[in-house]
Amino acid sequence: MPKPTPASDALDSVQLGAYFALMDVAGLLRHAVEQQLRDEGDLSYVQFQLLARLALDSPTGSERMTDLADGVVYSRSGLTYQAGLLEKAGLVVRAPSPDDERSVTVTVTDAGRAVIARVIPGHVEVLRQQLFAPLSGAKVQELGDLLAPVRDHMRSAPPRSAGARRKR
Amino acid sequence: MPKPTPASDALDSVQLGAYFALMDVAGLLRHAVEQQLRDEGDLSYVQFQLLARLALDSPTGSERMTDLADGVVYSRSGLTYQAGLLEKAGLVVRAPSPDDERSVTVTVTDAGRAVIARVIPGHVEVLRQQLFAPLSGAKVQELGDLLAPVRDHMRSAPPRSAGARRKR
DNA sequence: CGTGAGTGCTTCGAATTCGAAGCATGATGA
DNA sequence: TCATCATGCTTCGAATTCGAAGCACTCACG
Numbered sequence A, B: 001m002p003k004p005t006p007a008s009d010a011l012d013s014v015q016l017g018a019y020f021a022l023m024d025v026a027g028l029l030r031h032a033v034e035q036q037l038r039d040e041g042d043l044s045y046v047q048f049q050l051l052a053r054l055a056l057d058s059p060t061g062s063e064r065m066t067d068l069a070d071g072v073v074y075s076r077s078g079l080t081y082q083a084g085l086l087e088k089a090g091l092v093v094r095a096p097s098p099d100d101e102r103s104v105t106v107t108v109t110d111a112g113r114a115v116i117a118r119v120i121p122g123h124v125e126v127l128r129q130q131l132f133a134p135l136s137g138a139k140v141q142e143l144g145d146l147l148a149p150v151r152d153h154m155r156s157a158p159p160r161s162a163g164a165r166r167k168r
Numbered sequence C: 001c002g003t004g005a006g007t008g009c010t011t012c013g014a015a016t017t018c019g020a021a022g023c024a025t026g027a028t029g030a
Numbered sequence D: 001t002c003a004t005c006a007t008g009c010t011t012c013g014a015a016t017t018c019g020a021a022g023c024a025c026t027c028a029c030g
Helices: A014-043 A045-057 A065-072 A076-087 A110-132 A137-156 B015-042 B045-057 B065-072 B076-088 B110-132 B137-156
Strands: A062-064 A094-098 A106-107 B063-064 B090-096 B102-106
Touching: A014 A110, A014 B015, A014 B110, A014 B137, A045 A062, A045 A065, A045 A076, A045 A094, A045 A106, A045 B065, A062 A065, A065 A076, A065 A106, A076 A094, A076 B065, A106 A110, A110 A137, A110 B015, A110 B137, A137 B015, A137 B110, B015 B045, B015 B110, B045 B063, B045 B065, B045 B076, B045 B090, B045 B102, B045 B110, B063 B065, B065 B076, B065 B102, B076 B090, B102 B110
Parallel strands: none
Antiparallel strands: A062 A106, A094 A106, B063 B102, B090 B102
């Protein structure tokens, strides 16, 4: 007689619950955030991520296209498109990298920083109401501690869609 | 001298960490899952969600379009499109609801159930490797417990994009 | 030097997504 | 009963997304 549940066949209900809760929360949160960004800053979520990364995370305000794409979990062609929009709007500037003629360096402009600054308060407000309201401070901490290792694990594991070009 | 951080202005680093970790993990996981579904069953993530909901969660194998859209966090027009594809592929059937002539009832076919059954093992495998590998059983439980209330909170709070039609 | 493989970005076409507007059916209340 | 509002879904056009293919540049090695 086989064991009740051969650990490699089905997920138990706890796992399923965590999986669906995770995906649902992320989906709902993204919708909420997207709407606020659209209303207050005419930005898509991706554009916000890009600007925020450049304006807040990067000391120089610049990054290579590829690094941006990887950081934001996004296809390269999609990034080209969005960077084009941001450039047309005057929020970033693109220039060929000095040291490597192939790569393009994207840099936030002052206008870009201004947009981020304008949008942030409302963004934070949405997060508070939607994500943090039902969680105590300690639970927020727990959540971060739980998910950070998962992210690191996933980023190191290959299954990235835009991964290394396949050897032929 | 002002307080270190006026609680209504910025998020602390713990909150930011949790927020970004959540969104990153969900994004990465979705990519991984999407690829597996495409490879093994020619399904998009949304199509999988729809089929799974009908085949596994619904006693009758049927649901109204609107309930499906709400359950899956999806626009109504998008659902119409995807339901059309699934119907063309023979995985679901659409029929006007008996009691309310306006609404359409979607029902999985045997072929639909077969596809789900075929895809599930690989799906589970991806989840194991990507999401659950770095988490102990207890932590999976914690994660679910943390996120379930958040989901409920968000689902009840209005900011759904396809929310109630605005009063004029 | 040259050639070939590897990397970085863009262009292209196809598929998906959304919201607004439209159409049809149901519910409400004067 | 009939007008009016509400609800359920679809159609439409515009915007976004992706992967494949292409172009340009860099690096390694003979």
